[in-house]
Amino acid sequence: MYIWKCWRDSRSRFTLYLIVVPATCVLFTIIAAAHGPFITVWKRGPVSGGAQLWSQVATAILGGVVSLIILLAALTLAVASIGEEYKEKTLDFLLTRPRRRRYWVWTCWSVGAGEILGLVVAGVVGTFGALCYETGYVYSWRLLVTTLPLFAGAVAVYSLAYLLTVLARNGEQGLSYGLGILFIDLLLPLAGYYWHVHLPSVMSLMNGGCEWATSPTLAFPLGELVLYIVVALAFPLAAQLVLERAEV
Amino acid sequence: MNDIAIWTEKLVKAYSQVKAVDELSLNVPRGGIYGFLGRNGAGKTSTIKILLGLTRPTAGQATVLGFHVGREQVAILERTAYVSENKSLYGNLTARELVRFTRGFYPNWSDEAAAKYARSFEIPMDRPFGKLSQGNRTKVFLLLALAQGADLLVLDEPATGLDPVGVDEFLRVLAQDVVSEGRTALISSHQLSDVEQVADHVGLIDHGRLLLEARLDDIKSQFRFVTAAGNALPQTKTAEVVSVTSDGTFCRYLVKQNADAFAAELRRQGATVTDVSPLGLREIFLELVRKEEVCTSGNVGGIAAAVSHSI
Amino acid sequence: MYYYSMLLHINPSSGVPIYLQIENQVKHYIASGALQPGDALTSVRQVAADLRINPNTVARAYQNLERDGVLATVPGGRTYVAENPTGLLKSEKIRRLRPHARQIAVEGTQLRLDPQEIIDIVWQELNALEEAHERHSDLDRKAR
Numbered sequence: 001m002y003i004w005k006c007w008r009d010s011r012s013r014f015t016l017y018l019i020v021v022p023a024t025c026v027l028f029t030i031i032a033a034a035h036g037p038f039i040t041v042w043k044r045g046p047v048s049g050g051a052q053l054w055s056q057v058a059t060a061i062l063g064g065v066v067s068l069i070i071l072l073a074a075l076t077l078a079v080a081s082i083g084e085e086y087k088e089k090t091l092d093f094l095l096t097r098p099r100r101r102r103y104w105v106w107t108c109w110s111v112g113a114g115e116i117l118g119l120v121v122a123g124v125v126g127t128f129g130a131l132c133y134e135t136g137y138v139y140s141w142r143l144l145v146t147t148l149p150l151f152a153g154a155v156a157v158y159s160l161a162y163l164l165t166v167l168a169r170n171g172e173q174g175l176s177y178g179l180g181i182l183f184i185d186l187l188l189p190l191a192g193y194y195w196h197v198h199l200p201s202v203m204s205l206m207n208g209g210c211e212w213a214t215s216p217t218l219a220f221p222l223g224e225l226v227l228y229i230v231v232a233l234a235f236p237l238a239a240q241l242v243l244e245r246a247e248v
Numbered sequence: 249m250n251d252i253a254i255w256t257e258k259l260v261k262a263y264s265q266v267k268a269v270d271e272l273s274l275n276v277p278r279g280g281i282y283g284f285l286g287r288n289g290a291g292k293t294s295t296i297k298i299l300l301g302l303t304r305p306t307a308g309q310a311t312v313l314g315f316h317v318g319r320e321q322v323a324i325l326e327r328t329a330y331v332s333e334n335k336s337l338y339g340n341l342t343a344r345e346l347v348r349f350t351r352g353f354y355p356n357w358s359d360e361a362a363a364k365y366a367r368s369f370e371i372p373m374d375r376p377f378g379k380l381s382q383g384n385r386t387k388v389f390l391l392l393a394l395a396q397g398a399d400l401l402v403l404d405e406p407a408t409g410l411d412p413v414g415v416d417e418f419l420r421v422l423a424q425d426v427v428s429e430g431r432t433a434l435i436s437s438h439q440l441s442d443v444e445q446v447a448d449h450v451g452l453i454d455h456g457r458l459l460l461e462a463r464l465d466d467i468k469s470q471f472r473f474v475t476a477a478g479n480a481l482p483q484t485k486t487a488e489v490v491s492v493t494s495d496g497t498f499c500r501y502l503v504k505q506n507a508d509a510f511a512a513e514l515r516r517q518g519a520t521v522t523d524v525s526p527l528g529l530r531e532i533f534l535e536l537v538r539k540e541e542v543c544t545s546g547n548v549g550g551i552a553a554a555v556s557h558s559i
Numbered sequence: 560m561y562y563y564s565m566l567l568h569i570n571p572s573s574g575v576p577i578y579l580q581i582e583n584q585v586k587h588y589i590a591s592g593a594l595q596p597g598d599a600l601t602s603v604r605q606v607a608a609d610l611r612i613n614p615n616t617v618a619r620a621y622q623n624l625e626r627d628g629v630l631a632t633v634p635g636g637r638t639y640v641a642e643n644p645t646g647l648l649k650s651e652k653i654r655r656l657r658p659h660a661r662q663i664a665v666e667g668t669q670l671r672l673d674p675q676e677i678i679d680i681v682w683q684e685l686n687a688l689e690e691a692h693e694r695h696s697d698l699d700r701k702a703r
Contacts (some may be wrong), residue, residue, distance in 0.1 A: 001352035005338070089336040094331075096300050097353045098325035248302040281613055283665040416611060424608035427615060445571040446613045465616070526574020 002104065006111040009080035011154060014115045017073040021119050022126030024069060028061045029130035058127045059146070063210035066123045067150060067203065073119055075156035075178045077112045083165030083174050089241060091248045105240040109162055113155050120151045149209025152228040153202040157182060159235035166239040202228065250314065253278045253400050253432040254299060259308035261294050261456075264379040268294040270456035271308070276434055281427060283464070284436040285529075291456035293333050296404050300330055313399055326354070329398035331389045332406050333436075338376025343371055343388045348394075356397025361425075365391045368417055369543040373376055383410030389486035390418060394425065399456050401426065401433040407442060415442060452536060459536045460490075464529070472507035475500045478519030491535050491553060498522070502535050566593065569610055577612055581620035586629060589640060590693035591688050600630065600638040 055210040082104055085091045094104060124147050160181065165174025189203040205228055254276035261269035269291045276282045286292050297303045299312055301321040310317040312324045337346055343366070344402065351357040366373055369387040377388065386408050407415050423446060426433050427491055437443050443450065450467065452460040460467075471490075481499045483492055488510060491502040503510050511521045527535075567584050569577055588594045603621060607614035621638055624630040631641045667677035 001349045003343075005349055009340075088338065089334055091330045092297075092300075092302055092334060092339060093337060094326055095302060096328075096330045097350075098322050099353070100322060247304065248297065257642045280615055418612035420608055423611055423614060424604060427613055428607070441572055445569075445577075445611060448613055448615050465576040465578060465619070468574055469579070528572040528574055530572065 002099075002107050004112055006108045009084075010077050010112065013073075013076055013080075013248055014118070017069070017077075018122055020071060021066060021069055021073070021123045025061060025066055025123055025126030026130045028065060029058070029127060032057045032061065059207075059210035061152040062123060062146065062150070063174060063203075063207035066127065067153065067206040067210075068155045070116070070119050070123060070150065071157050071182060071202070074116055074160045075110075075175055075182065076156045077115055078158050078161035078165055078170035078178065079175050081108050081112070081162050081171060081174075082164045082239065083162075083167075083169055084171040086169035087171060091246075095248060101204055101243045102240045105166075105236055105243055109159070109236045109239075112158055112162065116154045116158055120147050120154060123150070129217050145220075146210050146212075149205050149212075149225050149228075152225050152232060153206040153209075156235075157202055157227040159232045161237045163235040163242075166242055173234045251278050252276065252311075252314075254282075254310070254312050254434060256295070256299075256310040257308055257330045259295065259298065259310055260306045261291075261298060261303065262306045265298070267456050267467070269298065269305070270451070272456065274310075274451055274458065275461065276432065276451075277449065278432050279427065279430050281422065281433045281435060281446050283443035283447035283450040283529075284434055284453070285438075285440065285450055285533060286436075286453040287445060288438075292453060293404055295453070296330075296436060299313055299324075300328070300402065302547050327399045329393035329396040331386075331401075331406050333408075335382075335385045335389050335408060337377045337385070337388065340376055342376055343373045343380075343391070346377060346388060346392065347373075350390075350392050350396070354396050354398075358395050358397055359418050361397075362391060362395035365394055365421070369414065374544070383411060383414055384409075386410055387414065390421075394421060398428065399431055400550060401431065402436075403433060404436045405438070406435060407437065407439055415439075419446055422559060440530045440533060450529065452533060454537050460532070465473045467529070467532060470505045470507070471527060472503050473500055473510050473523065473525050473531075474503050474507055474514070474521060475525075476511075476514050476519045476521045477522040478514075478517075480517075481514070481519055493535075502527075543552055567606070567610060569612060571612070577616045578620040578623065581606075581617065582623055585620070585624060589629065590692075592692035594640050595695075595699070596640050596642045598640045600640070602636075602638075 022180055085094055085104075095101060124144070157178070161174055161178035163174075164177045164181075165171050168174045168177065182202075185201050189204055192201070192204075205221055205224045208218075208224065212218045212220050252275065254274060256272055256274040259269050259272040259274075260267060272291070272295060273296070284292055284295075294303070298305045299310060299317055301317065301324065302317065313327050315321075315323045317324065338349075341349065347362055351362070353358070365371075369391060371384060371387045371391060377385065380388065385408070386406065390406060393403070407418060410418060419442060435443060435447070444464070444559060447464050449456060450460070450462065450464050475498055477498050481494070482489075483494065483499070485492060488504050488506060489501050492502050493500045501510070507524055511524050514521050567581060569580055571577060573580070582673060585594070600621075601609070603614050603617045606612075606617045610617075621630060621632075625632060625638070628641055630638050632638045663677060665680065667674075667680075
């Protein structure tokens, strides 16, 4: 029943994003299709024509704009977490239901993670579906694999925000902290580029995953993927430990 | 342990220097109603939170329905229904949705009971909880607790915001459905008159310490105020004299048992015993708990403070 | 069959335990004829629910009255006003009454009433019970 309740609390936000994400994909794909030459300028690396070009376009859209939206979604979906129970003062009701405390943490987290998966799938399907439609090309299985790094990156951010809402005991405050951290994280690739150093950043994971789909020579960012999956699971685990020690 | 619903031994809950619960040893028998009484901040809610696993005790141990508090907390929660002092639920859910949310946790949940109480308490089931009055919120909590099919009900201020009709209905339900089915109820309340009506046992707590724990019938049939006048009246408490108040001329003893024998002894010592009277819960409560009260008539308060003792 | 819950008036705040109040009132109604031998009593649970008091308290009162021979319970579960007047020995009856008599004596003396006045008061109460008894028998006869 808690699943139902968590879903209810987040469904309006989720539905909104579920419309925005594919809509963005389709919109940008159409724009790209109309402004083909612009893309060749923007992508500084070697560009070939045909399917290759278009998959590069797709990965640019997906790894760029869409992942930003998904990251934003990840943050805002984390608001409906255990942290909110503190604010609503319903913890003494919830924690006196016959479940271990970790049940509440992970159940609520799973609902959000599932929603993010839904958004990622919608983004991938939206982008490549629109491309298929526009260009008539059919794309390879590698494109489906892009869901993994996108998902891992988004869930890691979600988990971070989730932990922050529990620590802050307030959904919205946790969200603001999360936004702050995400902002810093997004700047890291720029700093890395400036100092010629590769700093791990969630965008580099998501972008890297998308690029791999279209560049056979690139290595799959497996190491980063595993790291972010571990991180994505470590944060709710920390939230569990916090809740288990909490006094209401 | 089968006939004990709640048992604590030297339970302590300390917040830095202050002890909210101070070596509390409670004994709540099964199958009855236990009135858990005390002033604001006496430690009632702190004790209840420990029993329900919301906070951890600093020292001591406790069992609920035979299960160890802390180690076997989920087993306790499966069998215990709780109405907290803070009556907050999810503001956007209606009572009907809250029922739907809650029933999934309890195999013994009774839909008929839930429907029955929704009717008898006249709860607006389709209004969001956040828009309900305080009295209706309390009623929703009572519904959820009563329909749960629990062996033990722990009710912290269960009459908050209830009008007299609501209180009456609540007492009727307690009398008819709780005790008759062999369930136990611990009621923590300021409303002494309500508790007095339905309780089998009472436990009186002040500053985290248990002042008195006894069957209510015994309290009423054996506790007496003995008022006497005379010189050289004894001013100390004994095993039987729980409290002494003096205003210089008269001494009033709160005697736990054998009041007649005590009065006879006073007479033998030359005192004049003017009254041996029974007392209600309110008078016992006030006598035991009110220690620092400043009396309006000169010395009286001072002497009372110096001489008054509790158990 | 009487549903006499409405005849009982319980004062929870009084110094008298509730079970004792019930016992005294039941005895009073029997003595005044409002309850006749053979009348069925409301169940413990119903009395408790009607009066909003603890069923254990009602059960205790019933048990005490049964022990005193005032009530009787049938194996089926129903409780009745005992048919026969209590089958106690005279000496036992006197033993039970003595504490109450002592209390009247003490009270009367404290109030500085002389013995004859005290006895008169007791006589008046006995007469009142007698009259009440006759009234209830009349009502019963008319009802049948």
